[in-house]
Amino acid sequence: xxxxxxxxxxxxxxxxxxxxxxxxxxxxxxxxxxxxxxxxxxxxxxxxxxxxxxxxxxxxxxxxxxxxxxxxxxxxxxxxxxxxxxxxxxxxxxxxxxxxxxxxxxxxxxxxxxxxxxxxxxxxxxxxxxxxxxxxxxxxxxxxxxxxxxxxxxxxxxxxxxxxxxxxxxxxxxxxxxxxxxxxxxxxxxxxxxxxxxxxxxxxxxxxxxxxxxxxxxxxxxxxxxxxxxxxxxxxxxxxxxxxxxxxxxxxxxxxxxxxxxxxxxxxxxxxxxxxxxxxxxxxxxxxxxxxxxxxxxxxxxxxxxxxxxxxxxxxxxxxxxxxxxxxxxxxxxxxxxxxxxxxxxxxxxxxxxxxxxxxxxxxxxxxxxxxxxxxxxxxxxxxxxxxxxxxxxxxxxxxxxxxxxxxxxxxxxxxxxxxxxxxxxxxxxxx
Amino acid sequence: xxxxxxxxxxxxxxxxxxxxxxxxxxxxxxxxxxxxxxxxxxxxxxxxxxxxxxxxxxxxxxxxxxxxxxxxxxxxxxxxxxxxxxxxxxxxxxxxxxxxxxxxxxxxxxxxxxxxxxxxxxxxxxxxxxxxxxxxxxxxxxxxxxxxxxxxxxxxxxxxxxxxxxxxxxxxxxxxxxxxxxxxxxxxxxxxxxxxxxxxxxxxxxxxxxxxxxxxxxxxxxxxxxxxxxxxxxxxxxxxxxxxxxxxxxxxxxxxxxxxxxxxxxxxxxxxxxxxxxxxxxxxxxxxxxxxxxxxxxxxxxxxxxxxxxxxxxxxxxxxxxxxxxxxxxxxxxxxxxxxxxxxxxxxxxxxxxxxxxxxxxxxxxxxxxxxxxxxxxxxxxxxxxxxxxxxxxxxxxxxxxxxxxxxxxxxxxxxxxxxxxxxxxxxxxxxxxxxxxxxxxxxxxxxxxxxxxxxxxxxxxxxxxxxxxxxxxxxxxxxxxxxxxxxxxxxxxxxxxxxxxxxxxxxxxxxxxxxxxxxxxxxxxxxxxxxxxxxxxxxxxxxxxxxxxxxxxxxxxxxxxxx
Ligand code: SF4
Ligand code: SF4
Numbered sequence: 004x005x006x007x008x009x010x011x012x013x014x015x016x017x018x019x020x021x022x023x024x025x026x027x028x029x030x031x032x033x034x035x036x037x038x039x040x041x042x043x044x045x046x047x048x049x050x051x052x053x054x055x056x057x058x059x060x061x062x063x064x065x066x067x068x069x070x071x072x073x074x075x076x077x078x079x080x081x082x083x084x085x086x087x088x089x090x091x092x093x094x095x096x097x098x099x100x101x102x103x104x105x106x107x108x109x110x111x112x113x114x115x116x117x118x119x120x121x122x123x124x125x126x127x128x129x130x131x132x133x134x135x136x137x138x139x140x141x142x143x144x145x146x147x148x149x150x151x152x153x154x155x156x157x158x159x160x161x162x163x164x165x166x167x168x169x170x171x172x173x174x175x176x177x178x179x180x181x182x183x184x185x186x187x188x189x190x191x192x193x194x195x196x197x198x199x200x201x202x203x204x205x206x207x208x209x210x211x212x213x214x215x216x217x218x219x220x221x222x223x224x225x226x227x228x229x230x231x232x233x234x235x236x237x238x239x240x241x242x243x244x245x246x247x248x249x250x251x252x253x254x255x256x257x258x259x260x261x262x263x264x265x266x267x268x269x270x271x272x273x274x275x276x277x278x279x280x281x282x283x284x285x286x287x288x289x290x291x292x293x294x295x296x297x298x299x300x301x302x303x304x305x306x307x308x309x310x311x312x313x314x315x316x317x318x319x320x321x322x323x324x325x326x327x328x329x330x331x332x333x334x335x336x337x338x339x340x341x342x343x344x345x346x347x348x349x350x351x352x353x354x355x356x357x358x359x360x361x362x363x364x365x366x367x368x369x370x371x372x373x374x375x376x377x378x379x380x381x382x383x384x385x386x387x388x389x390x391x392x393x394x395x396x397x398x399x400x401x402x403x404x405x406x407x408x409x410x411x412x413x414x415x416x417x418x419x420x421x422x423x424x425x426x427x428x429x430x431x432x433x434x435x
Numbered sequence: 436x437x438x439x440x441x442x443x444x445x446x447x448x449x450x451x452x453x454x455x456x457x458x459x460x461x462x463x464x465x466x467x468x469x470x471x472x473x474x475x476x477x478x479x480x481x482x483x484x485x486x487x488x489x490x491x492x493x494x495x496x497x498x499x500x501x502x503x504x505x506x507x508x509x510x511x512x513x514x515x516x517x518x519x520x521x522x523x524x525x526x527x528x529x530x531x532x533x534x535x536x537x538x539x540x541x542x543x544x545x546x547x548x549x550x551x552x553x554x555x556x557x558x559x560x561x562x563x564x565x566x567x568x569x570x571x572x573x574x575x576x577x578x579x580x581x582x583x584x585x586x587x588x589x590x591x592x593x594x595x596x597x598x599x600x601x602x603x604x605x606x607x608x609x610x611x612x613x614x615x616x617x618x619x620x621x622x623x624x625x626x627x628x629x630x631x632x633x634x635x636x637x638x639x640x641x642x643x644x645x646x647x648x649x650x651x652x653x654x655x656x657x658x659x660x661x662x663x664x665x666x667x668x669x670x671x672x673x674x675x676x677x678x679x680x681x682x683x684x685x686x687x688x689x690x691x692x693x694x695x696x697x698x699x700x701x702x703x704x705x706x707x708x709x710x711x712x713x714x715x716x717x718x719x720x721x722x723x724x725x726x727x728x729x730x731x732x733x734x735x736x737x738x739x740x741x742x743x744x745x746x747x748x749x750x751x752x753x754x755x756x757x758x759x760x761x762x763x764x765x766x767x768x769x770x771x772x773x774x775x776x777x778x779x780x781x782x783x784x785x786x787x788x789x790x791x792x793x794x795x796x797x798x799x800x801x802x803x804x805x806x807x808x809x810x811x812x813x814x815x816x817x818x819x820x821x822x823x824x825x826x827x828x829x830x831x832x833x834x835x836x837x838x839x840x841x842x843x844x845x846x847x848x849x850x851x852x853x854x855x856x857x858x859x860x861x862x863x864x865x866x867x868x869x870x871x872x873x874x875x876x877x878x879x880x881x882x883x884x885x886x887x888x889x890x891x892x893x894x895x896x897x898x899x900x901x902x903x904x905x906x907x908x909x910x911x912x913x914x915x916x917x918x919x920x921x922x923x924x925x926x927x928x929x930x931x932x933x934x935x936x937x938x939x940x941x942x943x944x945x946x947x948x949x950x951x952x953x954x955x956x957x958x959x960x961x962x963x964x965x966x967x968x969x970x971x972x973x974x975x976x977x978x979x980x981x982x983x984x985x986x987x988x989x990x991x992x993x994x995x996x997x998x999x
Contacts, residue, residue: 034460034461034484035484036484036486037509037995038506038507038508038509038510038512038632038995039459039460039508039509039510039993039995040506040508040509040510040512040632040633041509042459042509043509043510043549043550043553043631043632044509044632046553046557046614046617047617047618047621047631049618052614053614054605054611054614057605058605058606072454072456072457072461073456073457073458073459073557073558074456074457074557074604075456075457076456076457076561076566076567076604077456077979078452078454078455078456078457078464078984079451079452079453079454079455081979082454082456083453104484109788112788114790115789115790116754116788116789116790117483117788118484118485118486118788119461119483119484119485120453120454120461120463120483120484121453121454121461121483122453122454123451123453123463126453135790136790138451138465139790139791140453140463140481140483140790140791143484168506169486169488169491169503169506170486170487170491172491172503173494173495174490174491174493174494174495175486175487175490175491176487176490176786177485177486177487179486204506204633205509205512205630205631205632205633207630263903263905264636264638264641264642264643264644264902264903265535265641265642265643265644265645265901265902265903266645267645270643273643284630288625289621289625289629289630289631290618290621290622290625290630290631291618291622293622293625293626293653294622294624294625294626294628294629294630294631295625295629295630296629296630296635296636297629298629299625299626299627299628299629299630299635299636299644300627300629300636300642300643300644300645301629301634301635301636301637301643301644302635302643303635304502304635306633312499312502312503316495316496316498316499317495317496317498317499318498318499318501318502319498319638320498391935392496392498392935393494393495393496393936398494
């Protein structure tokens with residue numbers, strides 16, 4: 004193919020100034036069981052920045068009409084009306100949903116009450132639960148499943164929304180879970196996508212805005228479907244361990260380790276989980292290629308991982324296996340790889356998935372179960388990790404499974420057919 | 436229309452806002468408005484989200500406390516992380532070395548630089564922007580177009596209307612500049628903090644960071660940008676507040692509240708802080724922001740034992756069961772001062788979800804009170820107490836005069852200057868925002884000063900230049916408490932450890948005080964009280980209810996913090 008041919012194809016070159024047709028897409032932000040840290044990260048994003056996306060200056064992607072409770076002009080019903088229209092299919096434009104924070108198990112409450120609320124029953128769209136008095140708050144969990152159905156794509160931002168995070172840790176009373184768990188493995192967006200996951204506690208802002216941009220470029224036809232891994236993470240950001248690009252990796256290789264916080268060497272002995280954690284902060288920095296956990300001197304606690312926090316607890320304690328892998332790091336043996344694969348597999352499972360022996364991700368083949376050998380190894384591994392401290396693995400076994408997992412099935416929402424967007428049929432879920 | 440129901444046939448009308456936009460976290464506001472006098476007569480604030488951090492922390496290894504509790508808030512995660520680290524190091528009996536304390540100070544001041552501009556321009560700011568002012572008060576807009584801005588030399592806007600235009604969401608220059616400058620602050624924070632908003636280098640007894648010359652230089656150079664920027668921000672809010680208060684004196688009643696202020700203070704003197712409970716009154720008074728309680732405008736105490744000792748938490752209007760019936764575990768604090776059964780040392784968190792009922796339980800926030808009085812905390816309280824107390828340690832840049840804070844600005848792009856924040860005569864939404872703008876100047880200077888002290892410590896070397904002290908977690912039962920301040924005011928974490936497992940963990944945050952519901956004595960929370968009595972002055976689109984929103988937002992409520 005010659006350059007002329009490439010350039011003549013209107014879809015081949017994503018560089019070319021703002022969209023001349025002023026296409027728009029609505030972005031609905033839902034705040035579940037979170038801390039607003041993902042919003043803080045969103046405001047910090049610079050490549051692209053929120054303001055560029057809202058003003059519509061990012062090449063080839065539609066201008067974003069933002070509905071965000073922390074940034075919107077209007078409150079109350081004026082704020083909620085667009086949410087209602089989205090659910091009712093009368094918005095008149097496509098939309099995406101971004102969930103910040105996990106989904107609590109409040110759908111299981113028999114009567115009134117909520118752990119996270121948004122709007123009141125008087126704002127409820129048709130087809131959505133509106134029990135109780137008109138001034139009773141609606142639950143974020145009501146909106147989450149109702150909005151997901153017609154969304155072009157659903158995004159989870161941050162570790163709470165992706166995997167459950169701290170609100171879902173051992174001892175929680177809210178039954179919190181990630182967006183994927185809640186919607187269930189069958190979920191597909193109107194464009195056929197399972198939930199897109201951008202983890203991190205808090206995530207790097209640019210990781211999120213760039214993923215959003217990439218998906219919108221895909222909708223535009225400018226790029227092929229972005230590479231997501233088997234858990235729906237953007238693979239180009241999360242395939243590598245954070246250790247591989249760590250600026251202290253040279254110390255690690257030489258077997259020179261920090262003995263206490265403030266030392267300059269590799270932090271593995273003061274609790275760094277970097278070798279088994281998938282995160283790009285050592286590459287991208289915390290913001291604008293500045294900062295970053297180990298770069299500043301803080302050990303990695305695995306905040307991007309499905310197993311966070313319990314599988315990395317207690318913090319500031321050397322991970323099991325670090326003694327082995329650390330001291331013999333120069334002789335890079337198969338044993339270390341095996342150990343790492345083991346803790347990486349464990350870290351890529353939330354306690355909810357462990358209990359269910361099922362991963363609610365539709366992105367890949369890895370959604371399978373653990374082999375018996377993995378289970379035996381995991382047993383000894385946990386013994387080491389929790390020696391002399393609280394055994395979260397045992398606690399998590401007793402933690403009740405949230406009742407509203409797989410909500411779409413419970414609500415009888417059929418995910419096997421396509422959903423018309425703007426009256427016109429897009430790619431069917433089957434075709435995808 | 437916003438009316439959900441009509442109350443009675445008269446002029447009283449129920450108006451609800453679920454949710455209130457442009458605040459942090461989930462907040463709903465329910466009001467009753469007098470539609471003849473255009474005034475809010477009743478107001479209830481509903482914290483609508485609860486994750487249960489206190490419950491989650493119970494039964495964990497205390498080594499998890501810092502990083503888990505940090506996630507209570509993603510706006511001031513650092514403040515929670517440091518408060519937790521303070522509680523841990525008190526329990527372990529290990530104080531950080533001087534450099535560790537100083538680095539914490541500058542990170543904490545930088546956290547304000549990361550956040551206060553977001554409040555002033557992303558959250559509260561749009562209420563004063565051209566689109567909203569034009570739509571709701573055309574005559575004010577016309578006046579603004581005729582009114583020269585007094586501080587044009589500092590911020591560059593010739594007319595008040597130009598300031599308002601620049602505050603327009605996403606398009607306005609001031610709106611965008613706040614986004615850009617907070618990114619600069621977040622870079623500075625990342626250098627030693629690792630990442631924002633949840634810093635990764637926080638640890639009990641110090642910071643987990645090797646601070647090399649580049650870290651100091653690159654931090655200082657970024658703070659340098661705020662020497663100019665913070666002055667512009669203060670100049671902008673001076674002009675805005677003066678414009679509104681002059682245009683219509685009734686604006687002084689928007690968000691008006693009593694002068695009851697509460698703060699634990701923050702920014703420790705590296706040579707006074709020893710992490711003991713016994714000496715808290717001593718090291719507390721050596722903080723750059725002075726701990727204290729002001730009642731009716733009079734300074735009652737600056738003693739941390741008395742400040743903390745007077746706190747009680749009520750849950751009568753909140754979604755919790757009361758735990759205090761059979762008295763508390765502790766009759767006294769660790770120094771032997773009496774504490775109530777409702778004090779955080781004795782509190783047990785017993786969540787009980789339900790539908791809100793304005794005559795019963797309606798919020799996920801508890802109602803903390805001091806001496807049974809509702810207390811306001813935040814940037815204004817911090818400035819006010821520090822200004823009145825005249826206790827802060829020596830500073831190259833800030834003076835506490837007893838009625839004002841005098842801030843000497845070193846030269847950056849703007850020439851040297853002296854700014855003064857005067858304790859206001861009346862306290863309302865405009866003064867709250869003005870105080871917050873000046874507190875950005877204050878925090879900039881504290882960050883600057885502490886980095887300079889960092890240079891001094893590095894030059895002198897020795898043990899003071901270290902960032903971390905070793906500690907051991909004792910066996911058996913120990914307790915610790917951290918007192919700090921976030922951008923929105925007082926934060927405390929009370930922790931009880933038993934055999935290296937957390938037995939009780941209690942969090943109070945600035946917004947728990949400010950956004951609290953009514954207490955059993957019938958006193959509404961400070962923000963509720965400020966909305967009640969607020970006149971609705973918009974001449975157009977009264978249903979937008981702008982002045983009530985201005986009143987709420989002037990507290991910069993952060994509901995994730997409030998409920999945790
Ligand atoms: S173990 Fe941690 S500190 Fe050490 S090289 Fe790996 S990621 Fe970096
Ligand atoms: S390095 Fe570890 S702790 Fe830091 S952001 Fe990445 S996963 Fe989280």
